[in-house]
Amino acid sequence: MPDFTxxxxxxxxxxxxxxxxxxxxxxxxxxxxxxxALLVLRLSGGPLVGRLVGAYVQLFQGTPLLMQLxxxxxxxxxxxxxxxxxxxxxxxxTLYASAxxxxxxxxxxxxIPRGQWEASASxxxxxxxxFRHIILPQALRLAxxxxxxxxxxxxxxxxxxxxxxFVELTKAGGMIANVTYEPMLVxxxxxxxxxxxxxxxxxxxxxLERKLQ
Amino acid sequence: xxxxxxxxxxxxxxxxxxxxxxGAQAQDALSGILKAKxxxxxxxxxxxPYGFVGIDLQPMGLDVDVANLIGxxxxxxxxxxxxxxxxxxxYLQTQKIDLIVSTLGKNExxxxxxxxxxxxxxxYQGVFALKATSIKSxxxxxxxxxxxxxGAMEDEMLAKVAPPTAMIQRFEDQSATTAAFAAGQTxxxxxxxxxxxxxxxxxxxxxxxxxxxxxxxxxxxGIAKGEEALREKVNAIILAAKADGTLEALxxxxxxxxxxxxxx
Numbered sequence: 208m209p210d211f212t213x214x215x216x217x218x219x220x221x222x223x224x225x226x227x228x229x230x231x232x233x234x235x236x237x238x239x240x241x242x243x244a245l246l247v248l249r250l251s252g253g254p255l256v257g258r259l260v261g262a263y264v265q266l267f268q269g270t271p272l273l274m275q276l277x278x279x280x281x282x283x284x285x286x287x288x289x290x291x292x293x294x295x296x297x298x299x300x301t302l303y304a305s306a307x308x309x310x311x312x313x314x315x316x317x318x319i320p321r322g323q324w325e326a327s328a329s330x331x332x333x334x335x336x337x338f339r340h341i342i343l344p345q346a347l348r349l350a351x352x353x354x355x356x357x358x359x360x361x362x363x364x365x366x367x368x369x370x371x372x373f374v375e376l377t378k379a380g381g382m383i384a385n386v387t388y389e390p391m392l393v394x395x396x397x398x399x400x401x402x403x404x405x406x407x408x409x410x411x412x413x414x415l416e417r418k419l420q
Numbered sequence: 421x422x423x424x425x426x427x428x429x430x431x432x433x434x435x436x437x438x439x440x441x442x443g444a445q446a447q448d449a450l451s452g453i454l455k456a457k458x459x460x461x462x463x464x465x466x467x468x469p470y471g472f473v474g475i476d477l478q479p480m481g482l483d484v485d486v487a488n489l490i491g492x493x494x495x496x497x498x499x500x501x502x503x504x505x506x507x508x509x510x511y512l513q514t515q516k517i518d519l520i521v522s523t524l525g526k527n528e529x530x531x532x533x534x535x536x537x538x539x540x541x542x543x544y545q546g547v548f549a550l551k552a553t554s555i556k557s558x559x560x561x562x563x564x565x566x567x568x569x570x571g572a573m574e575d576e577m578l579a580k581v582a583p584p585t586a587m588i589q590r591f592e593d594q595s596a597t598t599a600a601f602a603a604g605q606t607x608x609x610x611x612x613x614x615x616x617x618x619x620x621x622x623x624x625x626x627x628x629x630x631x632x633x634x635x636x637x638x639x640x641x642g643i644a645k646g647e648e649a650l651r652e653k654v655n656a657i658i659l660a661a662k663a664d665g666t667l668e669a670l671x672x673x674x675x676x677x678x679x680x681x682x683x684x
Contacts, residue, residue, distance in 0.1 A: 209473075209474045209475045209480075210475075211475060215475050219475075219476075219477050222477070223477075281510050281514050284514030284515060284516060285514055289515065289516075370507070370592075371507075372501065372502055372503065372507070372511075374477075374502065379477065381466060381593060381595045381596070382465050382466060382472070382473045382477065382502075382595065383473065383477075384595050384599060385465075385466045385467075385468065385472060385473075385593075385594060385595030385598065385599075386468060386472045386473055386474075387622070388598070388602060388618070388619055388622035388623055389622075390595070390599035390602070390603065391603070
């Protein structure tokens, strides 16, 4: 049996944490892009589009992320599409994040008084101009806190990717805990690293909020 | 509006196309492996000494050695895919891997859905608890909390022999099961002898005692149903390794005991 020093444990967890960061970034960026597209679609499209996007949001909010991962990883393989753990995790997290983000942002846009839309429309601005120049800057300020709150959730949510065999921080922690038989120590290190990832994000959100006020 | 309708039609059209693709993919597993020059083998990373990670997080252990042996004899590269008890069979069924070399025991339910090679290593499962805990028979498990890994052989065996009042707590992988017992979350653990051996070496103060033999169920290589060519090839490799003493040496190296009588 190999003997892990504290540094070995820490070093291995740090290496695995890179994947947690990578997964989080993909989920942030992919989720934001898809989420924003859905938001625009929802605002500009007719009632049918609105309902379709609503159904999409309900679908992903109403099912556990764990099941989404399983379906993408094993379900797609049943259909003959061989998805790697990395692709499945990226797609699942992107879809999941986009559903939540579009709903969060819709709320922020809805919080902007109707009069702002009407006033900008009366200035003969197109929908795109209204959204970009009048509504978005105001909604952005409202969106910072809930968006960051959700992003912190996403960082922690990447741990679920371990169920499809993806070796990220949580999975690596489990593997090391099992050779060292020191779960308390190993999982404490894991928790510490998640905290080190999430805390600066929350901190930055506070700074950003102050700046936007 | 028009865009979304088209999207919907696209999605509707895509589903049968995907299904058709799935059907067309069927190919003999052995020739697929030889063509790709890579065999993908599911191995445990949470089950010392069969499969666990070294200091560089690379997998090692008896199953890993057997997996590499099979790859070498097939003349292909080996892609080691970490699996756990609960997901190894889905991995095989969905062609994420070609073979399972992961402390896989053979039972009736499993033979219905996958095929097995000859056995390659022994595997003893037992019920363990602290010295102070008195357990003489399975009936003594009544009212006690028992940690076991979901989907592992022990889980199934335990469900058959334990009294209904035993509180069986299932964990997702061996590391969680072992950790739960070691932390005192459960009074009893059902696992392999070798896992407890490693635990006792690491924490001698815990005072774990062997209580009951659950089952002596050797490890087999799991192969997707109906892949006869691959199965025969793997069987030939195992028989050769048995004949030239490789399996015995591996068993001595990792389990500190001989293979005993391995069933075909």
